[in-house]
Amino acid sequence: xxxxxxxxxxxxxxLLSANAFSNCEFDTxxxxxxxxxxxxxxxxxxxxxxxxxxxxxIAPATKLYGEGTVDPxxxxxxxxxxxxxxxxxxxxxxxxxxxxxxxxxxxxxEQSVTIAIQRxxxxxxxxxxxxxxxxxxxTEPDAQAEGDFFLxxxxxxxx
Amino acid sequence: xxxxxxxAAIASALSVSSYGFAEGPIDGTIYGKxxxxxxxxxxxxxxxxxxxxxxxRLGVKGKTEIAxxxxxxxxxxxxxxxxxxxxxxxxxxxxxxxxxxxxxxxTIWAGKHDTPTKLAQNKxxxxxxxxxxxxxxxxxxxxxxxxxxxxxxxxxxxxxxxAIIPGEGxxxxxxxxxxxxxxxxxxxxxxxxxxxxxxxxxxxxxVDNQDLMRVVAQYTMxxxxxxxxxxxNEDNLGTKDESGFFxxxxxxxxxxTLKAQYGSIEDDVDGDKENTLSLxxxxxxxxxxxxxxxxxxxxxxxxxxxxxxxxxFGVGMEHKF
Numbered sequence: 001x002x003x004x005x006x007x008x009x010x011x012x013x014x015l016l017s018a019n020a021f022s023n024c025e026f027d028t029x030x031x032x033x034x035x036x037x038x039x040x041x042x043x044x045x046x047x048x049x050x051x052x053x054x055x056x057x058i059a060p061a062t063k064l065y066g067e068g069t070v071d072p073x074x075x076x077x078x079x080x081x082x083x084x085x086x087x088x089x090x091x092x093x094x095x096x097x098x099x100x101x102x103x104x105x106x107x108x109x110e111q112s113v114t115i116a117i118q119r120x121x122x123x124x125x126x127x128x129x130x131x132x133x134x135x136x137x138x139t140e141p142d143a144q145a146e147g148d149f150f151l152x153x154x155x156x157x158x159x
Numbered sequence: 160x161x162x163x164x165x166x167a168a169i170a171s172a173l174s175v176s177s178y179g180f181a182e183g184p185i186d187g188t189i190y191g192k193x194x195x196x197x198x199x200x201x202x203x204x205x206x207x208x209x210x211x212x213x214x215x216r217l218g219v220k221g222k223t224e225i226a227x228x229x230x231x232x233x234x235x236x237x238x239x240x241x242x243x244x245x246x247x248x249x250x251x252x253x254x255x256x257x258x259x260x261x262x263x264x265x266t267i268w269a270g271k272h273d274t275p276t277k278l279a280q281n282k283x284x285x286x287x288x289x290x291x292x293x294x295x296x297x298x299x300x301x302x303x304x305x306x307x308x309x310x311x312x313x314x315x316x317x318x319x320x321x322a323i324i325p326g327e328g329x330x331x332x333x334x335x336x337x338x339x340x341x342x343x344x345x346x347x348x349x350x351x352x353x354x355x356x357x358x359x360x361x362x363x364x365x366v367d368n369q370d371l372m373r374v375v376a377q378y379t380m381x382x383x384x385x386x387x388x389x390x391x392n393e394d395n396l397g398t399k400d401e402s403g404f405f406x407x408x409x410x411x412x413x414x415x416t417l418k419a420q421y422g423s424i425e426d427d428v429d430g431d432k433e434n435t436l437s438l439x440x441x442x443x444x445x446x447x448x449x450x451x452x453x454x455x456x457x458x459x460x461x462x463x464x465x466x467x468x469x470x471x472f473g474v475g476m477e478h479k480f
Contacts, residue, residue, distance in 0.1 A: 028192040028447075028479040029287075031218060031236060032255065034278045034350060034359070035318065037266045037310055040220050040232045143446055 061096040061154055064123060087129035092159045094135070096152060097123045104147035116151045128157035187221030194288060195241050196451075196475025203468055212241035213475070214288040216254055222261070230261040232268070255302065265311040271304045274346035275320035276373060279361035283377050283386025285407050285418040290471040291437030291455035293405065296422050298392045299363060299371045303344070316353045322346045324366065331365040333395040338365075355379040369394045382411040390424070400427045414443040418453075430462040447479040 030039045101107075101116035109115070124132050132155045142148035194213040199206070218236035225231050237251040246252040259268025277300050284293040294300035308322035323345050324331070326338025348361035355378055362372040371392035378385045386407040393400040403424025410417045418439045425432045439453030452474045459467040 026188075026190070028190050028216075028218075029282070031190065031220065031234060032273060032278065034275070034281060034320070034348065035313070036234070036278075037232060037259070037261060037268070038313075040234060041222050041230055041261050 061094040064095055064097040064127070087125070088127050089130045090127070090157050091130075092157060093127075094154060094156045095124075095127055096154045098150045098152040099123075100142065100148060100150055102145075102148045104145075107147070113151060120151065120153045124153065124155050128155065131158035132156060133158070186223070187219055189217070189219055190480065191215070191217040191239075192477060192479040193241055194475065194477040196289065196453075196473040198290065198471050198473035198475075200290070200469070200471045210242045211473070211475075212239070212243075213477075214254075215239050215241045217251075218254070225260075228263060231258070232261045232266065233258045259308075263312065265309060267307075267309050269307045271302065272306050272308075273302050274299075274306070274363060274366060275308070275310075275322050275348035276346045276361040276363050276366070276371060277301055278320070279348040279350065279359040279373065280375055280388060281357055281359070281377055281386075283375060283388060283405070283407050283420075285386075285409055285420050286437040286439065286453060286455065289437075289453060289455065289473070289475075290457070290469075291420065291435055291439075291453065293422065293435075295457055296433050296435040297388075297390055297403065297405065297424055298367070298369055298401065299373060299390060301346075301363070301367045303346075303366060306346075307341075313352070316351050317349070318352070319349045320347065331368065333368055363392075365395065368396075369399075384409045386420075388422075398428060401425065402427070403433075416441040416443070432460040434458045434460075448477070450474070450476045 026039050030036060033039070097120055099116040099119045100111070101113045102111040103113075104111075124134075134153055134155045136152075136154040138152050139149050140152065142150060193215045195215070196211050196213060197208065198211050199208050216236055216238050218234065220232075220234040220236075222230040222232045235256045236254040238246050238254050239251060240246040244250060253271060255270070255272045257268050257270030257272050259266050261268075280293060280300075286292060292300075303324055305325050305327055306322045307324075308320060310320040311318055323342035325341050326343030328337045328339055329343075330336065331338045331343045344363070344365040346361070346363045346366055348359050350357065350359035352358075357375075357377040359375045360372075361375070362370075364370050369392050371390065373388055373390040375388045376386070384407075386405075388405040389403075390405070391402045401424050403422065405420065405422035407418070407420035409419075418437070418441065420435075420437050422435045423432065435455070435457045437453060437455040439451060441449045441451045443449045453472070455471045457469045459469075461467075
């Protein structure tokens with residue numbers, strides 16, 4: 001065993017240290033990949049810390065999305081954006097809304113995450129006109145098109 | 160008895176979040192896959208059909224935040240033999256099992272695990288766990304016991320892993336003296352990832368009685384994935400000095416992925432040569448589920464002897480969860 005060689009490698013490895021862990025979407029075979037550690041730490045969804053809000057995490061959410069119609073701009077199947085107008089408010093009720101967006105290089109502005117957030121806020125205002133709190137947000141890929149995603153908001157109407 | 164112990168171990172792992180031994184949130188996930196194939200294998204002297212379980216597995220992995228930004232990480236993975244339930248006489252056999260501490264400095268971990276060299280081949284082996292598996296032709300595909308390792312975080316695309324392996328009384332370097340040091344064997348890899356390119360240099364020293372070096376590159380262009388590997392290895396007794404290469408390509412058309420790979424390695428000591436060729440196609444039924452068909456031909460050419468030709472044709476399915 002060449003100890004100098006080993007020491008050099010360890011030093012070289014140490015010099016590479018920094019907070020730059022990779023993105024993830026866990027696949028079973030990733031457990032055997034070189035960066036399997038990243039997949040464990042970064043890809044496991046952190047459970048909510050126990051707090052007074054625990055009740056909200058288990059409250060059933062009313063989904064505001066479904067298979068829907070095809071958006072003529074994005075081509076992504078989804079319900080149309082809720083237009084403000086007939087405002088509603090259900091105190092304490094939890095909803096889950098989602099909007100599509102795209103990270104494809106050729107995506108149009110209308111498909112940007114900015115517009116998706118704007119649409120979600122319109123939707124939240126529609127169902128919780130007296131205010132709301134966003135309890136969780138997450139993104140899932142659109143299995144039909146690489147580079148397309150759904151941004152989800154779970155929100156609760158003010159009590 | 161081992162079944163009972165395993166069941167208890169898994170149950171303990173799954174229930175730990177309920178009891179909350181650590182201060183931070185505890186996370187854990189059960190994962191695995193079932194991969195079975197019906198294969199016709201022709202070795203020249205025999206021709207038979209069989210059902211194979213191709214490294215089907217069940218695993219538990221997770222992390223516990225023990226301080227801000229500091230995690231205990233674990234993974235325990237076991238092979239299950241879907242074909243006949245007999246995994247080398249056991250119901251479950253151990254695959255990669257490790258525990259470690261992960262922070263901004265990287266991860267220090269230990270266990271029985273694939274070496275950094277084996278992990279370095281990433282996914283260029285398109286027929287992994289089947290008859291065309293890289294390990295059937297090339298050395299260096301080792302899962303070793305008693306491994307202590309450090310894996311750096313990735314920075315600017317670079318990452319590195321170093322593992323040391325105490326001999327624990329075994330003669331790893333085959334010098335006739337039992338090894339009892341901390342780093343009697345060693346395995347390392349240094350990788351670079353940028354966009355669709357993955358390149359790594361990896362090596363072993365006194366692992367599986369050999370010294371080894373390999374260079375792996377993988378490049379993805381839209382629906383095309385290319386892989387190439389060059390490897391040299393020699394044993395400590397001077398009876399083997401091999402070098403060889405491996406190439407693979409996969410092209411995805413809608414839900415179908417066409418795959419091909421070829422490898423060849425030659426021993427400079429005795430002139431023996433091994434080749435492997437595999438062709439196949441996967442059809443994706445759903446996320447995590449596919450059916451596949453493949454043909455593999457593994458040839459072993461020994462100087463002064465007739466070639467040994469081992470071919471296999473199979474169809475199978477894989478479901479990951």
